[in-house]
Structure formats: C-alpha cells, structure tokens
Amino acid sequence: MSWKTAHRSFYYQGAPEPADPVLKRDETALLCIDVQNYGMVLHEDPAERERWAPFHARMRGTVIPRLQALQQRFRAEGVDVIHARIACQLEDGRDRSLSQKMPGWNNLLMPKDSEESQIIPELAPEPGEIVVTKTTDSALTGTNLRLLLSNMGIRTLIVTGIYTDQCVSSTVRSLADESFQVILLEDCCAAGTDALHQQELAIINMIYCHVMTSEELLALMGLDD
Template sequence: MNIAADPYPFDFVPERCALLIIDMQRDFLEPGGFGEMLGNDVSQLRRAIEPNVKLLAAWRAAKLRVIHTREGHLPDLTDLHAAKKNRGSHAMRIGDEGPMGRILVRGERGHDIIPELYPQGEEPVVDKPGKGAFHATDLHDLLKHQGIRQLVVTGVTTEVCVSTTVREANDRGYDCLIVEDCVASYFPEFHKWSLEMTKAQGGIFGWVSESRHLLAALEKWSARSDANAGSAGNVMMNQKGGTTPIC
C-alpha cells in the first residue's frame, strides 16, 4: 500500500509498522513547563497535538502497534552524563525543582505524557536517557520481537529527539516515515530544515508525509481487514452448516 510522501511514495506495510510517538511530555508542551521556562513558545509544539490525537485514534482503531517514548532520568541522575548535564540553560538544569516537579526526572509530573496522548492498555512506553530512542533502551529488541521493520514517527522536537531517533533507526535498518504535521519544534526554521535533511538525496534518512495520507491509508487497511474477517466468517459458516459463502 503506497502512501504519498517525499521524496517518493512510501510502501506502507501495516503488519510490519509501528507508530512511534516521541516525547509528547508535559514539561515540553504545557504552559509553565520546562520548555516554556527556558523562554520557548510552547504553542509551536502544541499545534502538533490535534493531528497526533487523530492519527493515534485511527492507528488504535486499526489495531496496529503503538510505542511511546519519554526523555528523562533516574532520580539519582546516575544515567545523566556531564556532556548532557552541562549544556543548556545555566539557570535551570535537569534534576532541578521546576513547576511540575524535578525537571526531566522519571516519575515527576512534568516527565509524563500529556493526557491527550496518554498510553492505553499494553502500549509500551520507552524511557530514554538520551535524545535518541535507541540509546540505552530496549527499543531495538522490542521492535525485533514484534517483527517491526517500519516506523511512522511523530512527536517533538523535530530537530532533536525526532531527528536523532530516525537516524538511529536508519542505521539499524528500519524504514522511517516522519509525519510532518505531527512533529514540531520551538523553532520553525529548525523544523523545516530537519525535514528537508531527512528526505534529501533520495531519502537519506527516510520519508516525509502528512497525516491525511496516513489516515486515508489506515481507512483502506481497516476496510480491507473487516472484509477479510467477514469472508473468513462466511467460510466458517459454510464449512459448519453447508451455507453458501457471501462474496
């Protein structure tokens, strides 16, 4: 099933694909959180919430795999190396007390995923100490165990955790499709050029598309799955009761 994308159509294989939602956390997206305290305009990120909500609902309805990530650290910060700790604002550091608890510390309110996109059921949540979702996590093993070879990637921020994760995934052999209206940055120019770099040179890191194309593909997939289920049910009825299958 082809999905319209840049630099060319993406060969979508739903059974081998997972929706990977990157770091849609309160500290990054909500007013008063860490992101806003650093002087960023969180409305730039919040515009990605509604498209993510719609895509996630359709993905769940199609009964396809969903994986969430959160960036954060152990309470004792033993997984926070100096190269990360010593960068950023000197007025506010990871582990400091913020308006939503200790900044980017696991278990704190600000570290958690926003209510609009909160994980359901057995959807895995990968807690990552770095920018990429593969660094120091079991994500690669999880994907291999589930037979996943494709990732549809959404979340924040486009140029940091989304881009890093896509590059890590590319090096591990995964085909990645970034959903343009479902990723966001505090800096529109960074968002734009990160997507341009992803699809440059024939898709050096992956593909870029829009949620409307994914939603259309999911609708077709769900209709096909329902039709196949109905056909299987009719065959079973024919085997048991001698009725004629409805085609």
C-alpha cells in the same frame, strides 16, 4: 506539492521522486517521542513566554490534535502505538547521557516518577501499550526498543513528537542506521521554531526517512476514508 517533492535539501534537488512505501499493518508501528509535561509548561518570564509562543501555538493547534487523532485511528486499526519519553532512573540523574547533562536548555533532570516527565494526558499511553524510558536523545540507542521491534516483527516506524531537530531527528537517524523504514510526519512534530523544524526536515528527508503529512500517510495506508 506532495511528500515526493517537498522538503528537499541541496543534495536531492534533482533526484527522482521516490516510490510509495509498502506499509504492512502488522509490520508498522507509530512511535510518539517525548511529548511530556515538561515541554508544555508556559514560561513564567514574559520574554521567554513570548519567545516560545509560536511553539506552543503549533503544539496546541496542530501537533497534539493531529497526533491524538492518529493514535486513535491506529488503535482502531490494530496498529501498534509505542511511546518514548525522557526520564532518569536515579533521582540525581547520574544515569543520563552526556547530551542531557550539558549546561543550558538541554540539561534535563527529570526522575522517572516526577510529574514533569509524564506524557501529556492528551497523548497518554493506553493500557498494554509499550512505553520506553530513555536517558539519551535517541529512543533506539537509549532503550531496549530495538529488541522489542525485532521481537514484534516491526520494520516500519511512523515517527512523531518533539523536538524535530533533537530527539526526533536522533531517533530517525538511529532507526535508519538499523535499516528500518522510517516515515516522519511533519504535522505531528515541532521544534523550538518553525525555521529549525523546516531545516531539520530537509536535512533528514530522503536519506534517513520520508517526510510526509499525517493525511498523506493515511491515504497510503488506505485509512483516509
């Protein structure tokens, strides 16, 4: 099954197959969302560590190595690699959006200079690459990314990162609302569980983005040799 027929929701079961997107290298950028140290820390509590084990296995076994390879390929081809991360400007986090102040797991207090807020070493930005710091789920609404993309002439975003059903999805929807062409790479993303990951892919596919694998993307761009 190819990207043209996979990850279809109820709404798109009988829809025609989409045409191949036109991907101009000087109008395309790779956007890497929130793969930061905080998300890769193993829980001290044994029950929580076991509960999150499938997520960490997917990150270490699939997402990080494939995204790392994709970053290097894009850099070699002169395609922009852009990074987004969650962090607050103020130590007490007053500048965070409401979604990041809500009680529970999503209550993230990470000052911008803290170790936990930094992008993991395997996917760290190279000198000269844009890094936007956001206090919202969406990398578009929470930063000046919209202006930067406009200035650079970028019309297509290849979206990757974590978590599929939260900051990734929020960013995808914001980009689509601003009429960017969006491609989400399913093997370069992860959610807390595979069920959440798969569910969100079906929800946003074909309306807010096209969901495909990194291999399928490289083939469309003629970079699969």
